[in-house]
Amino acid sequence: MKDWSANMRPRFLEISKIITAGKPFKPDNSNTDQYLTMIAFELRNLQSVNQLKAPKPELFTGWFEMTKVQGTLLWKTPLYKRHPFSVPFQKLVKTAYHLAVDEIEDAVRKYGIEHRDAHFGNVMFTMQGDQPVKAHLFDWGIAVRMKWDGRYYIRGEDIIVWGDSEQGAKYTPEEFKVLDDLDGKDGIRGEHETRKTLHNSGGR
Numbered sequence: 001m002k003d004w005s006a007n008m009r010p011r012f013l014e015i016s017k018i019i020t021a022g023k024p025f026k027p028d029n030s031n032t033d034q035y036l037t038m039i040a041f042e043l044r045n046l047q048s049v050n051q052l053k054a055p056k057p058e059l060f061t062g063w064f065e066m067t068k069v070q071g072t073l074l075w076k077t078p079l080y081k082r083h084p085f086s087v088p089f090q091k092l093v094k095t096a097y098h099l100a101v102d103e104i105e106d107a108v109r110k111y112g113i114e115h116r117d118a119h120f121g122n123v124m125f126t127m128q129g130d131q132p133v134k135a136h137l138f139d140w141g142i143a144v145r146m147k148w149d150g151r152y153y154i155r156g157e158d159i160i161v162w163g164d165s166e167q168g169a170k171y172t173p174e175e176f177k178v179l180d181d182l183d184g185k186d187g188i189r190g191e192h193e194t195r196k197t198l199h200n201s202g203g204r
């Protein structure tokens with residue numbers, strides 16, 4: 001990682017400790033603080049979803065290794081290569097969308113982390129022939145804490161410096177997923193919704 005230098009370590013540990021504990025941390029305006037905050041988030045998130053191979057965040061010295069997520073990017077599928085604008089490919093995209101949203105929700109329930117950047121460049125699919133059957137999310141850099149309380153999904157205290165954190169915001173599973181528009185119905189779309197899931201490219 002090109003910008004890392006050893007003298008950043010004490011500040012990194014300070015930031016990492018707060019973020020790992022799920023507490024709000026607001027970096028100052030320096031590039032260093034923002035950079036360290038991004039790393040701290042990425043490591044905390046990877047660790048939460050069991051995709052961090054090494055090192056433990058507290059032993060970070062400028063590099064990390066993550067699990068290789070298996071599967072195929074949407075535009076690497078044979079169907080896309082053969083017929084990128086075909087109806088069958090559009091159907092594939094729709095299935096892929098549903099599968100990805102399922103994974104986002106599953107990760108919240110299993111690990112307490114909301115991905116927030118699950119555009120199709122960040123999702124691999126297990127394919128059976130021309131059909132995706134399972135989505136696998138990666139690139140957890142801007143994910144935040146979210147918990148499921150049995151009734152609502154509730155945002156944690158993480159501060160996102162590049163957007164509105166909406167700490168403590170609550171969503172029912174229906175509000176969280178909002179798939180209506182894809183089916184061509186008039187879904188009610190408040191400002192929460194797919195923006196935070198599939199359509200949020202993070203603004204980086």
Ligand SMILES: Nc1ncnc2c1ncn2[C@@H]1O[C@H](COP(=O)(O)OP(=O)(O)OP(=O)(O)O)[C@@H](O)[C@H]1O
Pocket residue numbers: 066067068069070121122138139141204
């Ligand atoms: N854990 C992983 N497993 C498999 N492939 C990965 C993984 N992480 C990244 N890749 C591959 O590298 C590409 C880019 O990775 P990634 O999404 O992390 O970075 P990026 O999109 O270029 O940067 P960012 O999203 O941080 O702006 C992906 O499209 C994917 O092909």
Ligand SMILES: [Mg+2]
Pocket residue numbers: 121122139
């Ligand atoms: Mg990416």
